Amino acid sequence: MSNVPAPKMIFVNLPVKTLPASIAFYEAVGAVRDKDFADDSAQMLRFSDTINVMLLTHERFSSFTSRKIPDAHETAQVLLALSEASRADVDATTQKALAAGGTEPNPKQDHGFMYGRSFADLDGHIWEVAWMDMEAAMAAGQGESATA
Numbered sequence: 001m002s003n004v005p006a007p008k009m010i011f012v013n014l015p016v017k018t019l020p021a022s023i024a025f026y027e028a029v030g031a032v033r034d035k036d037f038a039d040d041s042a043q044m045l046r047f048s049d050t051i052n053v054m055l056l057t058h059e060r061f062s063s064f065t066s067r068k069i070p071d072a073h074e075t076a077q078v079l080l081a082l083s084e085a086s087r088a089d090v091d092a093t094t095q096k097a098l099a100a101g102g103t104e105p106n107p108k109q110d111h112g113f114m115y116g117r118s119f120a121d122l123d124g125h126i127w128e129v130a131w132m133d134m135e136a137a138m139a140a141g142q143g144e145s146a147t148a
Helices: 019-029 058-062 087-099 134-139 142-147
Strands: 010-016 032-039 042-046 051-057 080-083 114-120 126-132
Touching: 010 019, 010 058, 019 032, 019 042, 019 051, 019 087, 051 058, 087 114, 087 126
Parallel strands: 010 051, 080 126
Antiparallel strands: 032 042, 042 051, 114 126
């Protein structure tokens, strides 16, 4: 019997100023539209079977919370992260984001066993894209310090 819980899904809800432009951006990065969850104020896109991004107009997003929507170009509440299978995939995903109008807000990080870059979408939401050699990380003692 395994102690590992069954996979859960995550739905990242992001407020966006221009829904069609944001949809095009996320499709360029590799997300796929889910036509079953879409209307004039929202669009769900899938990165995988378990990772989903729900783009919501500011009006629609505001229907879920009374909190002010910050300008993500000036403030950060979260840093979102996606894993990739290789360093080359990290670079490819970041390049797709940049070609679609995103920016690279942080310098690349290369720690040998882990490599990452970041991009900000059209509304300034920051995504970290990373690859990690788990065996090398464990050998370097990184797994223990991350969970301690």
